[in-house]
Amino acid sequence: MATPGCPAPRAGTAALYISPWLINPLGYPGAVGMEQIKSLGISVPCVQERAECRPSHLFLQFVCLFAQIPAEESEDEPPSSEERADAWLRERDATEGNSEVAVAEETEGDGHRDGEEAEQPDQMPSLSNKPRKKKKKRKTRKTSAEETLEDNDLEDIDGLLEKPEDTNGLSQNSQSGVISDSRPLLYVEHRNLNPENELKRYFGARAVLGDQRPRQRQHQHIRSTWLTTPKNTWPRYSRTGMSMELLETRRGVQYFAFKHHHKYQQLQFKFLEAVESMNLNNIVMLLEALDPYHVDSLLQLSDVCRMREDHEMARDFIEQALYSMECTFHPVFSLTSGTCRLDYRRPENRSFFLALFKHLMFLEKRGCPRTALEFCKLILSLDPDNDPLCMLLMIDFLSLRAREYTFLTRMFQEWESHRNLSQLPNFAFSVPLAYFFLSQQEERSELELSQAQERAAQLIQLALIMFPSVLMPLLDHCGVQPDSRVTSHSFFGLNAQISQLPALTQLTSLYVERTHSLWKDPAVMAWLETHVHEVLRKVDAQDPLVQEAEHKRKTRYQSAPRNIYRHIVLSEVKEAMAALPLEVTSQPVMGHDPLPPLDSIISYTRPESAGSCPPTPALLSCRRTSGTTGKRRLERGRTSTRG
Numbered sequence: 001m002a003t004p005g006c007p008a009p010r011a012g013t014a015a016l017y018i019s020p021w022l023i024n025p026l027g028y029p030g031a032v033g034m035e036q037i038k039s040l041g042i043s044v045p046c047v048q049e050r051a052e053c054r055p056s057h058l059f060l061q062f063v064c065l066f067a068q069i070p071a072e073e074s075e076d077e078p079p080s081s082e083e084r085a086d087a088w089l090r091e092r093d094a095t096e097g098n099s100e101v102a103v104a105e106e107t108e109g110d111g112h113r114d115g116e117e118a119e120q121p122d123q124m125p126s127l128s129n130k131p132r133k134k135k136k137k138r139k140t141r142k143t144s145a146e147e148t149l150e151d152n153d154l155e156d157i158d159g160l161l162e163k164p165e166d167t168n169g170l171s172q173n174s175q176s177g178v179i180s181d182s183r184p185l186l187y188v189e190h191r192n193l194n195p196e197n198e199l200k201r202y203f204g205a206r207a208v209l210g211d212q213r214p215r216q217r218q219h220q221h222i223r224s225t226w227l228t229t230p231k232n233t234w235p236r237y238s239r240t241g242m243s244m245e246l247l248e249t250r251r252g253v254q255y256f257a258f259k260h261h262h263k264y265q266q267l268q269f270k271f272l273e274a275v276e277s278m279n280l281n282n283i284v285m286l287l288e289a290l291d292p293y294h295v296d297s298l299l300q301l302s303d304v305c306r307m308r309e310d311h312e313m314a315r316d317f318i319e320q321a322l323y324s325m326e327c328t329f330h331p332v333f334s335l336t337s338g339t340c341r342l343d344y345r346r347p348e349n350r351s352f353f354l355a356l357f358k359h360l361m362f363l364e365k366r367g368c369p370r371t372a373l374e375f376c377k378l379i380l381s382l383d384p385d386n387d388p389l390c391m392l393l394m395i396d397f398l399s400l401r402a403r404e405y406t407f408l409t410r411m412f413q414e415w416e417s418h419r420n421l422s423q424l425p426n427f428a429f430s431v432p433l434a435y436f437f438l439s440q441q442e443e444r445s446e447l448e449l450s451q452a453q454e455r456a457a458q459l460i461q462l463a464l465i466m467f468p469s470v471l472m473p474l475l476d477h478c479g480v481q482p483d484s485r486v487t488s489h490s491f492f493g494l495n496a497q498i499s500q501l502p503a504l505t506q507l508t509s510l511y512v513e514r515t516h517s518l519w520k521d522p523a524v525m526a527w528l529e530t531h532v533h534e535v536l537r538k539v540d541a542q543d544p545l546v547q548e549a550e551h552k553r554k555t556r557y558q559s560a561p562r563n564i565y566r567h568i569v570l571s572e573v574k575e576a577m578a579a580l581p582l583e584v585t586s587q588p589v590m591g592h593d594p595l596p597p598l599d600s601i602i603s604y605t606r607p608e609s610a611g612s613c614p615p616t617p618a619l620l621s622c623r624r625t626s627g628t629t630g631k632r633r634l635e636r637g638r639t640s641t642r643g
Helices: 034-039 047-052 057-066 081-094 099-108 110-119 131-155 157-167 170-177 178-183 196-204 203-208 261-275 279-287 293-309 311-326 347-366 369-382 395-401 405-419 425-438 446-466 468-478 484-489 494-497 503-521 520-540 542-555 560-573 574-578 617-621
Strands: 240-248 253-260 339-340
Touching: 047 261, 110 170, 131 468, 157 293, 196 369, 203 542, 240 494, 253 261, 261 293, 279 293, 279 405, 293 311, 293 347, 311 347, 339 369, 347 369, 347 560, 369 395, 395 405, 395 425, 395 503, 405 425, 405 574, 425 446, 425 503, 446 468, 446 542, 468 494, 468 503, 503 560, 520 574, 542 574, 560 574
Parallel strands: 253 339
Antiparallel strands: 240 253
16 A cells, blocks of 8 residues: 555555655665665655655655565565665765674674575575675785785895895986986985885885884884984983074075074083093983983984994984984974085084984995985085085995995086086096996996996096006905006006005095995906006006196195095094094094084083183084093983883
8 A cells, every 4th residue: 555645656566665754854865875775666756756745654654664575575686786785885884984893793693694504505695794794705805915915025035135226226217317307416305214115125024124014113102203213212202402493595595503592501511511521421310310312412322332332222322313303393494305504613503414424324334325325415415515524425435335326427417517526536436437337237228338338438547547546455455466567557556655645545545445345346347457457558658637637636635624534533434544634633533523613603602610621612512432421410300201
């Protein structure tokens, strides 16, 4: 019997009618999908017919809904309608967030349902049970996908080790040459500042992270930063009294400076007292009792741990110092733009330079040359004109180790005209070596390969003519015995070593000690031997280039600038340090501020007190590598809580 005021049922279907108010009180099919109801043969009136069906008839229609559905309705259901109803129910479960509950109920009832399916194999499961079985299948597919991703992380180690060769060489730069060339030379990428990303490319995620999955690596109270990965074992960070301010903007370049507030100035004074006392325990007390993130104290303790060969703890102190300083960055200070500057003449800025440099050294020793190169570019971008730590003496070595040959050659092309890079022994030899490696890559066209070979040959001959004293120490470090023609010739013989000026000896010793491992390849040695004999032929023929190079060596390397001495002290290369002049070795070299600039910009001075040194500009950043303060108690409560 049809409900009064409602349309008659369709022929061949159950006499059933549902009012729109039963579907949804607001007139929108939300509780039950409109399309699913129509597919079951149930009549739903259009919008104009809703006015004819009054709420007074709701109860009668509800009775009709359950009284007139045939028992065999689900069996006669078309498959397409069933799939649509099932898809809608899955969407509803996902929207309501009940997928996990549905899976749990499915797991609990698996045994009972499996028995029913065995007894009634031909019976189609009811509509209410359908989403559970679909959920189970979908969960299985998700698990399989996760297992596939984990298997991909455990690829063959040899294949993973080949990836850096394919991605860091010329092939990658050829594919993305337009993007790379359009960026500034010292552009820094955030992803390349994380050593874990480089280690994952070498050994896979599981080898680096172990059983700890990314979702488990949560830091409860430590903010995320770019320069380091904070650890939950570190002390809880609180404001240390240091900040960063924007000084000025000129021609699109922003000049920043770290600022020490009164609280941090007092810490700095106590630190200097601790250094003068030559007692390491007092620096430890300063960190524990006053501020666990005092940067200079962390740098000092890192040096002590490194000298005691506790490299893990030394690296941890450096990372804490970087984390502390990054937390004080100005909102517009950018690590990647290459247009943010810090003046090394300001003592407050020097700690950041030194922390970055020490972190870079740890990364290189850890086997992460690509990450170390990115930090080297970052340091150079902070003050590229003055280069206070002389990163130009290291960037070529890191580029070769990271197989970033195109970056090195691009830097040489862009900076040679105004920086005269060819007059540095490291660039004179490393750039032709980079061109040689590029000429060995088969991915390039024959024209590009021939151009790289020609450029490499031209530059290596110029390097050997300009710096003949590099050859014999380089071959000696590589364990190669040169032929009699080379050893007997005066151009490359002992005379080239003795007649060399001390400033040039420092540069050549630093380069040979640092990069000799890159020249040990047999193909490289065969290529070098060919051009050594070609240079000897030019020397015997009295080529004008030989006389010109000799004149340059005698006039251009009378003394080295202060930033080169600072770089040698920080690098701790024994042969280069042995060649330092007396004016450097005779004065005390402070570990956390070696050889401060003579034209320092002082923002505050240390007050005079009994037993303290007079307030000099250099003293604000002076730090000795071996000491800290006396044993007197620092009468101040703890201001930090360890995590």
